[in-house]
Amino acid sequence: MNIANWLYQTALSWPARPALYQGDILRQTYSELLQAVCSRATWLRDQHGIRSGDRVAVFARNAPEYIEVLHACWWLGAVVVPVNFKLHPREAEWIIRDAAAALTLTESGTVFVAEDGIAEAKLAAPVANQGKISAPEPVCTQALAWLFYTSGTTGTPKGVMLSHDNLRHMTLCYALDVDAAQPDDHMLYAAPMSHGAGLYMFAQIRAGGAHLIPASFGFDCEEIIGLAETRGNLVFFAAPTMVKRLIAAAKQQGYAGDGIRTIIYGGGPMYAHDIDEALACFGPRFVQIYGQGESPMTISVLPRDLVADQTHPRWKARQASVGIAQGAVKLAVLGTEGEVLPAGHTGEICVQGPTVMTGYWQNEPASAQALKQGWLHTGDLGHLDEDGFLYLTDRSKDVIISGGTNIYPREVEETLLAHPTVFETAVIGEPEPDWGEQVVAYVVFEPGSSASEAELDSWCRQHIAAFKRPKRYVAVPELPKNSYGKVLKTDLRCRTGAEAAPA
Structure with missing residues (x-):
C-alpha cells in the first residue's frame, strides 16, 4: 500500500x-x-x-x-x-x-x-x-519510501531505508499508543520535518486534521503560545530542551497551556526537574517516546497518564523511564552473547517488529551489524524493570545530544585534526541548561604551534555545520589515555570545567 x-x-x-x-x-x-x-x-x-x-x-x-x-x-x-x-x-x-x-x-x-x-x-x-x-x-508494501540519513560514531552517514509498510505501522502505533489524532487538531511543525516531526503527519492526515507550519518556520515560544490561543488543539513534537524553553516562556507570561492538547517529547534526556516543572505549569499534556531512525519514533512510549501519575508507589522511577514497548514491537535487553537478560540487568536495547528498517542503503556491513538474529541493535544501553518499563542507563556511543539533535564527536574531531596546528583532540559533551549538552573540544597542539579559540572556531565553521562546532576549546598538554592508548573520555568529562586553560 x-x-x-x-x-x-x-x-x-x-x-x-x-x-x-x-x-x-x-x-x-x-x-x-x-x-x-x-x-x-x-x-x-x-x-x-x-x-x-x-x-x-x-x-x-x-x-x-x-x-x-x-x-x-x-x-x-x-x-x-x-x-x-x-x-x-x-x-x-x-x-x-x-x-x-x-x-x-x-x-x-x-x-x-x-x-x-x-x-x-x-x-x-x-x-x-x-x-x-x-x-x-x-x-508493494516493502517499497522504499523514506531514506533518512543518520550517523554512527564514525560520523559516516548511513541511509536508513524505511518502507511504506514501516511508516504505516509507525502511524498505527502513534494512534494506538502515543496520541489519538482528532479532526479538530492542529499538528504544529515546530521541529524539523526532515526528522520525526515530519513522519507524524500521517496520523493527522488519516484523521482529517489540520497541519500548521509556523510563520517562523521553526520553534518560537512566543509564536507557539499565540497559535495555541488562536488556533487551539495544538499537537506537536519537541525535544526536551524545547519543552524547557517553552515552559520558561510560559511562566514569564503566566500562560498555563490552554490551547495545547499534546506535546510529544523525545530525542534526548528529559531531566526530572524539567518534567516536574512542565507538569506543574501545563498539567497532563505530555507524552514521552523513545525511538531512532532505524525504528522511527517507535520503540517505547510513556503515555500522558503515566507521565503525570503520582499515585503508583514507584511513580517517580517510572517517570524517569522511557516507558513500555509500543504496540507493534517487541523489546529486549540483550547481553554480549545475544542472550536475553532478566529484569534489572543492563545490556543493549534491542527491538523487533514491522517498524524496523529494511536495512542501510548500499551498506551491507552496517546492516548486518545492526540487524542480527531478528533484532535491531540500537547501540543504547539500558534495562527493563519487572513491569516492562525501559530505562536508558547509558549510550554505548559517545553521541552528544544538543537541542534534540545528535552530534557525533569523531566527525568534529576529524575536522579539528585537519587543522595544521592540531596534533590530537577529543570531543565530549558537557551539560548545558538550555540545550541539554554542548560540545567541548580538548586540543593538543603540534609542538611549537598554537591557535586561538577564534581561529579554531573559524576553521570549524568552514567545514561543518554551525550546530556541531564546539562551544569551548580547551588547550591541554596531553590527553588522558589507558595502557592501550585509548583516550579516556570519562576522565575528560570529570575534568570539564576544571582548571584547564582555554585555547
Whole structure:
C-alpha cells in the first residue's frame, strides 16, 4: 500500500476540511491540498523526469510546500531523502550523492553549483494546476519510501531505508499508543520535518486534521503560545530542551497551556526537574517516546497518564523511564552473547517488529551489524524493570545530544585534526541548561604551534555545520589515555570545567 493513499482518501471523503495553515492563515483545504499534490507530482514527472523508485532529496526548512513535495514524490512511487537543513551544504552534498538523488529541492534552488552535477530545483517553484486528480501509484508494501540519513560514531552517514509498510505501522502505533489524532487538531511543525516531526503527519492526515507550519518556520515560544490561543488543539513534537524553553516562556507570561492538547517529547534526556516543572505549569499534556531512525519514533512510549501519575508507589522511577514497548514491537535487553537478560540487568536495547528498517542503503556491513538474529541493535544501553518499563542507563556511543539533535564527536574531531596546528583532540559533551549538552573540544597542539579559540572556531565553521562546532576549546598538554592508548573520555568529562586553560 502506498502511504499517500491516506491523503487521497481523506481528501475525497472530507474535501472542505482545513488541511494546511501557515501561521494563522489557511492556505489549503484537503481538496486543494490534493490538487496541489497531483499538480506537483505531474511537474516532477514531466519537468524533472522523476519516476517510481527515484530518490528526491529535500534540503530545506519547514514550509507549506514540504508536505506537498513529500506526497508528490510518493504519488509517483518515488523515494524522499529528507536532509537536515542545519547541515553544511558540503555535508548535504555527500548525502545527496550517496543516495544518487535524481533531484534536490532547496529553498532558493541555487544552493549547489551546476558544475557539481546535482540536479536542483526550488521547493516552492510555481506549479501549474494540472486539473487531473488521480490516485497514487500502486507500490508493494516493502517499497522504499523514506531514506533518512543518520550517523554512527564514525560520523559516516548511513541511509536508513524505511518502507511504506514501516511508516504505516509507525502511524498505527502513534494512534494506538502515543496520541489519538482528532479532526479538530492542529499538528504544529515546530521541529524539523526532515526528522520525526515530519513522519507524524500521517496520523493527522488519516484523521482529517489540520497541519500548521509556523510563520517562523521553526520553534518560537512566543509564536507557539499565540497559535495555541488562536488556533487551539495544538499537537506537536519537541525535544526536551524545547519543552524547557517553552515552559520558561510560559511562566514569564503566566500562560498555563490552554490551547495545547499534546506535546510529544523525545530525542534526548528529559531531566526530572524539567518534567516536574512542565507538569506543574501545563498539567497532563505530555507524552514521552523513545525511538531512532532505524525504528522511527517507535520503540517505547510513556503515555500522558503515566507521565503525570503520582499515585503508583514507584511513580517517580517510572517517570524517569522511557516507558513500555509500543504496540507493534517487541523489546529486549540483550547481553554480549545475544542472550536475553532478566529484569534489572543492563545490556543493549534491542527491538523487533514491522517498524524496523529494511536495512542501510548500499551498506551491507552496517546492516548486518545492526540487524542480527531478528533484532535491531540500537547501540543504547539500558534495562527493563519487572513491569516492562525501559530505562536508558547509558549510550554505548559517545553521541552528544544538543537541542534534540545528535552530534557525533569523531566527525568534529576529524575536522579539528585537519587543522595544521592540531596534533590530537577529543570531543565530549558537557551539560548545558538550555540545550541539554554542548560540545567541548580538548586540543593538543603540534609542538611549537598554537591557535586561538577564534581561529579554531573559524576553521570549524568552514567545514561543518554551525550546530556541531564546539562551544569551548580547551588547550591541554596531553590527553588522558589507558595502557592501550585509548583516550579516556570519562576522565575528560570529570575534568570539564576544571582548571584547564582555554585555547
